[in-house]
Amino acid sequence: MNILGLGGHASAWRLAEVPSSSLLDVDYFVNIAKISERGTLDAIFLADGPALGGDVSHHPGGRLEPTVLLTAVALATKHIGVIATASTTYNDPYNLARRLASIDHISGGRAAWNIVTTAGDIAAQNFGLTGAPLHADRYGRAAEFVDIARRLWDSWEDDAIINDWQNGVFADKSKIHEINHAGAHFSVRGPLNVPRSPQGRPVLVQAGSSEGGKSLGSRYADAIFTTQTTLPDGQAFYKEMKQRAQQWGRDPDSLKIMPGLSTVIGSTEEEAHRRCDELDSYQGELGLAGQIAARIGIAVSELDLDAPLPWHKIGDVRDVTKSSHGFFEAQINLARRENLTVRQLSRRIRSGHRLSVGTPEQIADTLTEWFLSGAADGFNIMPDMFPSGAQIFVDEVVPLLRKRGIFRTEYTGTTLRDHLGLTRPRSQYEEERNALLAG
């Protein structure tokens, strides 16, 4: 469950289902997490960027930092995983690895990190740069960052702590390792000052769909969040990522593919469309076009709602430092293939992701179809509005998925790895020792 502000629809706040001050209220997030937990969902997810983006005059802006907010949510829940987005471009690996390991301890093994590299110059200017580093530099740093984090999480082997208080022996130092990393972007000595956490390593989620993103994700991630707008695209991406994982020597089942789905749900199709139309009406035609323009990275004045995308402009303006590769590709490809007008495109994609407007049965149908036809191992659900969009998903859609036998009726494990069907990794230092002993 993706808790995107007050809802995945940009105008959710205009209906004032909850006050917009909810964005600063931990109880708002705890409530959605508890609803999600009632639906035995895997996790709640918070997107993030270290800058104030968007037009704060006309849209709620500002958000609590995810690692601390999700720690609070974890304390108020029992089962559900918590996925915090954090940037490899604007963090230090030692501090971030430590914070995530701490959340994993505090939550009893429910922590995950959504790895992003953060496009955009405004964030860069909060960290001493004039603009975002080039895409390739960001992903080079990201790969090194993730490798360091994994080594730090492994730096205490699972049985490093002896805790013989009677004889005054706390730990076996031979099982606590300096990592002594020296690379292009970082030098980190280690060990981490947090012993190994319940999941061994927090779950790694990755959301980039560029070549750099796919390479990083297939190598290191446990789950991929992705924008896929048609079933064939979804199947192709699924297949590609599983193959890439294999090429890194991984079991393809150890990489879970989770496309995003924006939802507007009503008890009848008509009601669902009425709800979507009402939300759209607050946004206005300019708002709808503006959302698409921002995802592509061109000026809204370039768009006519009732005409196709201005193709001659788009090739030129593509700038991977300014927009998300995945959102860009998804919209371009869908619009071109189906020759959609901007207005038609806005009915297919919201928050950058595939939009489904309909009854609980219709939502369950499309989830089932993607799940059973090799396009998804799970989904990143983006309800239009909170809490009602989460409630109706949990109370009306989840029971249908359960009836069809494709979703759990209760949590069968305690950690997020358990929920996702992922094994707990062994420390690479333990593996190296075992390899030495065996060899």
Add this chain to the structure above:
Amino acid sequence: MNILGLGGHASAWRLAEVPSSSLLDVDYFVNIAKISERGTLDAIFLADGPALGGDVSHHPGGRLEPTVLLTAVALATKHIGVIATASTTYNDPYNLARRLASIDHISGGRAAWNIVTTAGDIAAQNFGLTGAPLHADRYGRAAEFVDIARRLWDSWEDDAIINDWQNGVFADKSKIHEINHAGAHFSVRGPLNVPRSPQGRPVLVQAGSSEGGKSLGSRYADAIFTTQTTLPDGQAFYKEMKQRAQQWGRDPDSLKIMPGLSTVIGSTEEEAHRRCDELDSYQGELGLAGQIAARIGIAVSELDLDAPLPWHKIGDVRDVTKSSHGFFEAQINLARRENLTVRQLSRRIRSGHRLSVGTPEQIADTLTEWFLSGAADGFNIMPDMFPSGAQIFVDEVVPLLRKRGIFRTEYTGTTLRDHLGLTRPRSQYEEERNALLAG
């Protein structure tokens, strides 16, 4: 209440009052926070450094990261403040300011930051450096860091959010400010992406007693944690810091002076000393000497427990990158003035702070004396062992202070600033506007 591992005494873990795995258990910290809250204490405090220090073979090592741990503790409590230590040398101002503002929102105004600059080469080597930056460089960076953090916390004025959902107006952008800081260590554009928090700014605590530390603390801090081992020293420091605050144009009452006090409490004096002796016996003579050696920054082999400090060695080895200035000065001054042997010194100072071993009455007496004679506005209490050392302080010492009329019987406010008797600062941008209007 300073939650120093399993207790302020280095051997607390040897008595196994709680398992040493408690260091990774949020419930352990929540329990101590709730005990402290029962005693209407101001706050709990966590020291920190981003490295694995100490001899982990023979002493529990590793600790959860304070900002996330204290967020969890805040969620489980109602009144008590939470003070997280974080380094200005190994953090970015935008990220840290944001996390602290987020904790302030989540806790309803109970967040505080203990500003440290982190001595020691091991931490530096986790962040791409070969050794810690020079003392002057660390404090130069710290002053700039704190100034940026304050501007970021002020960057949304209190009335910036309009939240007119009917007309689609969220905020008044003229009251949300880029800070456009460009200094020797940082360039930060701002604004923060978190609106102004309940306390306006989280409470700032500072603990350095070097010239750089005193300058920084008297300028920016709301409270000073300090090591003072004798009443005259405490009075002199108190007076100096209040005067320094005045020289910065501040009301001296807006700066609270809080010396540390290590406690070992028994229902009789004999029982207290037996408890201390038992803890000391686990540490051994070498352990006692080692603790003092580490604080001074010399080898333990240089110390003879029954001789004075080796004065001829100490002048030479003083290295402010390797030990805390405050701890160093306190021990040196006390030992020289009273001509103490190392063993005698160890009976006066623990965890770097003044040690008091005795009955609840005796502890209450020394707190009262310091409070009433101009040496302290409050204290940083470091019980020998948790949870018993916190329990006996709250159940036996606090009632005496209440009876004497020098400590509250219930919380009279909701924020940590309220508990400390500090006013809520106005945004400097609002003040500038008011000054313009008035002038």
